Ligand SMILES: Nc1ncnc2c1ncn2[C@@H]1O[C@H](COP(=O)(O)OP(=O)(O)O)[C@@H](O)[C@H]1O
């Protein structure tokens with residue numbers, strides 16, 4: 001083996017170990033009875049998982065989180081895809097402005113945003129503080145940058161402007177051009193943004209905790225609260241979370257790929 | 265009135281004038297070419313004919329109807345884009361049938377028409393392929409068929425061949441012309457390649473800086489460039505100012521500002537020799553500075569009276585006597601010196 005290749009292989013192995021070992025150990029701990037005197041656990045049990053999964057609070061929290069994430073992302077797609085399409089294709093001079101607005105959430109730390117949002121929405125015409133809507137609103141804003149980038153890049157990649165021009169010259173209305181030509185071609189790219197937003201929202205803790213906390217307990221908040229009870233339980237929770245996100249990502253990737261193949 | 269009449273068309277982008285009070289006319293069934301360097305406004309002109317780029321001033325009439333303010337889809341104009349603009353999510357058949365489908369026709373109604381178009385552009389067997397499974401040349405044919413099936417009044421082609429390699433390009437030029445003749449469809453073809461323009465067109469409009477600088481058939485444009493820009497752009501003309509030409513020919517009166525001389529009309533003779541009989545022209549002593557072979561043409565760089573001339577001759581055995589650094593006599597026929605405005 002050449003020295004260069006050896007180097008590459010060892011670097012990759014090291015990185016994989018670095019990423020994988022903590023996970024493996026966490027998994028071991030989550031199925032261990034006792035593990036502090038010995039190199040490997042003294043016994044194995046699924047009790048921690050049973051305890052976690054039999055808690056009705058978990059399932060409720062899971063459904064809440066799913067609702068909040070799916071609702072937010074669907075809302076984001078419905079609003080942002082047409083908006084970005086219209087701005088990119090018909091009002092390109094506004095593109096800079098839209099980009100600036102959409103990128104703002106990047107610059108604002110979660111805690112600051114949470115405090116500001118609570119103060120603004122605790123009274124006045126839109127008193128949604130403490131309801132699920134404030135979380136959905138905040139989540140909508142925080143995934144804007146990712147949705148924007150993904151959608152705009154897909155529009156660029158498929159050369160949406162030329163496609164629309166071609167479709168219009170062939171007698172399509174603007175809406176027909178969007179529906180028959182642009183939308184099917186940007187779907188794979190949009191799915192990538194959706195995947196990213198999903199994993200971001202699933203792991204988001206600061207806003208969920210500060211904006212709504214125990215009033216509408218989301219999965220993230222529930223898990224954090226239970227972590228204090230037992231190390232083994234919290235390991236089980238981490239593994240559970242990891243598997244959940246893995247499955248979600250897998251599903252979305254697969255979906256995205258089949259959408260792409262349909263197009264290709 | 266001509267079939268297509270464009271008057272005084274003006275279009276500006278922020279700080280560039282893309283079309284500068286441009287006017288032109290051409291007839292039904294003509295194959296006209298817009299020829300000019302990159303950035304001279306060719307695409308902008310096509311896009312404004314198609315209705316994709318609104319103009320500030322001027323008018324466009326087709327078949328006596330003012331279409332200046334019509335929407336693109338109401339103009340009955342077809343366009344093929346340089347980047348093809350095929351719909352990646354549709355097969356060849358669906359791409360070509362798209363326009364008819366938008367007209368409200370059912371697949372069973374338009375399929376026959378689309379099939380005939382596929383035969384015309386020689387894509388039989390590719391009906392179910394997706395654009396990314398086709399070569400560049402094939403994609404271009406699909407784009408062409410997709411426009412043609414709508415039977416547009418005018419077909420606009422924006423540098424349709426410039427992304428293709430030389431051989432495919434030559435074939436497609438011929439084929440494009442065949443299809444155009446077969447359908448006798450009025451066509452506006454854009455290119456920045458003068459050779460392509462001269463080969464393919466009925467009529468050429470040479471553009472510069474948002475304006476038409478000369479129009480005419482290929483022969484007229486090539487043999488009688490109207491100004492220095494056209495002379496330099498269209499061929500490798502030698503362009504000489506009047507006093508340079510006077511110096512070269514050792515006298516004579518030249519009224520125009522400058523003159524263009526095609527490289528292939530200049531003859532070379534051995535020292536002390538000249539043409540027999542010597543017609544109307546000038547003989548000057550010169551020296552061969554460089555010789556390049558470009559395939560069937562030998563290109564000489566000759567220096568005479570401090571002027572450098574490019575001389576092109578067919579690459580035949582007759583030319584073998586000419587060597588680098590040889591003293592020669594240069595013969596310039598008087599009738600080939602084209603006065604430029
Ligand atoms: N969308 C646009 N925005 C700003 N300037 C443009 C735009 N399109 C074209 N131009 C400018 O207009 C001029 C003509 O462009 P174009 O018609 O594309 O030239 P050509 O097709 O002959 O290369 C160029 O100077 C170009 O930079």
Ligand SMILES: [Mg+2]
Nearest residue numbers: 306307308423
């Ligand atoms: Mg162009």
